[in-house]
Amino acid sequence: MIQTSARLLQLLSLLQVRREWTGAALADRMGVTERTVRRDIDKLRNLGYPIHASPGITGGYQLGAGAQLPPLLLDDNEALAVALGLNSVAAGPVAGIGEASVRALAKLEQVLPARLRPKFAMLKAAVTTLPSNAASVDPQQLTALSAAISDRRYITFDYVKSDGDAARRLVEPYRLVDTGRRWYLVAWDVDRTDWRIFRADRMASLPTERKKYEPRPLPAEDLAAYVQQSITRSPYRFDVVVRLRAPLTDVAAVAGPHASLTAEGPQSTILRAGWDNLAAPAAHLAALDMDFEIIGPAEFKSFALDLSRRLVAAAGM
Template identity: 85%
Template sequence: MIQTSARLLQLLSLLQMRREWTGPALADRMGVTERTVRRDIHKLRHLGYPIHASPGIAGGYQLGAGAQLPPLLLDDNEALAVALGLNSVAAGPVAGIGEASVRALAKVEQVLPSRLRPRFAMLKAAVTTLPSNAASVDPQQLTVVSAAISDRRQISFEYVKSDGEASRRLVEPYRLVDTGRRWYLVAYDLDREDWRTFRADRLASLPSERRKFTPRPLPAEDLAAYVQQSITRSPYRYDVVVRLRAPLAEAAAVVSSQYVTLTADGPAATLLRSGWDNLAAPAAYLAALDLDFDILEPEEFRSFARHLSHRLNAAAGPPASPATGPADVEPQPQ
């Protein structure tokens, strides 16, 4: 009995993880036969979980909306509290748990009983948060994207670039990345036939799901590092590299990873890499760090720094003469 109950919980968890499963895929994931899967599906239906089955090669099992809550034994008020809390974290993510909150919210909303949905919608509309530096993102957009990633389905949406240009995008979504201030979607753009990184707060419409896709090789093993590379260097005219004369820990304490990447260059130095559209901005940024540094790349930045140094010296004028004190005054003859 205990083994059967554990298997039912595992099956229910798998059905909540992805929108649709084939019988062979469930059997392989659980290490049982397809006949056992069919029997367990029947038991879950008997317990009140609406599990739909579609025939054919492309068919499978799908957990329907309005099922009983997952076996956490939550009452109505506890379920609303969990859903509302996850919604708040998704809209203004806490560093390190934002992506997990979106996945959990997608699961909770999927099985939230119909009697609780109006109350949840009313609470979401009534609750607001203080403004912060984080870019505002609609949690519903994130849950739709998260579900599409799990289901391996294409999505289509309106996207607005930084210059205000809007366009319709059709992509294969692969990962949501939370940087602490913004959400980014790593996806393969089917029209441009290349990988793209999209800011989630610039999605101008709710993504609509399209057909399923076969996953392709990722552009990098570490997609979080790939996003940081994209937002700090790739889109910019100048790729600036400098050596900070400070250990990595000291540099990281004063330099935000939102704008640059830092790597240790021995025990006493740190390499800083960042992208910029003009050279005046990194010159001002680096000067304000109050850390000594050496410009390594590009040569245009080194030339700009020399030119700026001459301009600043000319603007400052000649050094002031030292004041002459009373002790320096020659005694006058009487």
């Protein structure tokens, strides 16, 4: 009985870490026969786990969605990571799940093993999340995108650009990137035959899955850095470029993760960042308390000049 229970836990753990397994692969991984795997699959189904089977040579087993959520298996590090994430998610850029995260955290804390409680308490006390102006995203959006990425399926969705124009897009989704302020999807745009980065908060409809696609080489090895470099331009109305009279290390400490920084010399740094309006970068740069020179765009120079006149008038000078 103990051996069978341990084997069921191992099987469930394997099904949770990969989207699909063949019976032969599971049998090889667990050191049992395929017949034993089939029997264990049936036992898990009887316990409420929705495990789907597809026939044929390329078929296999997949842990799917059911009528209710069965228990999940988490190791110590996974449990701590989930608990800490739930504790801070209310201040994150995913809308509408703050209350649900509190309920889930209460359930998880109730069953945390005694050995993990002190460690979680220390982590919880050491982490403070400041309120954010991050763009909120429907969690269903992220879930649907993640599923399509995992299954390698084409998706279609309505997308609203910064100028307000909307269009239907057909893409191959490859990666979701969270910059702290926004979620971005790295995808191959089928109609434009090129790589594109889409802001999740600008998707006006839930993604609709289509047929599977064959993966193509990625545009960069580090997709997070690729997004960081790309978002200074295309997703925003204004590509703001300024020269700060300060060393790169000083600017990096206060500029925020959304800015691209380049050292121009020991006492000069070029900052590039994308913005949807010009008041935001003006306020941000003023808050840095560093001398700077606006390189572009021309609209930002005009905005800064007009703002300076109004500030001088407001000061009665």
